Amino acid sequence: MNTSKIIADLRTKKGMSQTDLANNSGVSRVMIGKYERGEASPSIEAAKKIADAFGVSLDYLVGEGLNSTFDKKTVKRIEEIGLLDEEKKSTLFDLIDTYIRDAKARQAYS
Structure with missing residues (x-):
């Protein structure tokens, strides 16, 4: 574009x-x-x-x-995720992965 x-x-x-x-x-x-x-x-x-x-x-x-x-708000969030300790990052990534998996499943069945 x-x-x-x-x-x-x-x-x-x-x-x-x-x-x-x-x-x-x-x-x-x-x-x-x-x-x-x-x-x-x-x-x-x-x-x-x-x-x-x-x-x-x-x-x-x-x-x-x-x-x-990415807009600036998303970039800022990504930067802030990078500052988290590894355990919190892992928990957050698990949550994000769950949402992505669910969205893909809904898309596949629609």
Whole structure:
């Protein structure tokens, strides 16, 4: 997925107008429109402002990298899991594995 589509999709998903995104990011509405139409690519600085306005990482905004599918809240949770002691991590991973297994089973039978 390209950055222009990601920006447009995120904006729609968040219920924001281009003006809302411009106001929240400090990037002009005209440039937001150009980014969404693929007429221009945001600079790193503009991309960072847009990512911050959406609450996502730069990886997510450009659709590349290890964290490209995670928003900032998810990345923060993963970082915090890494700080837990091994016993608590093991318990948490068992719980996550159970939820994943159940979701896959429901999906297989639907």
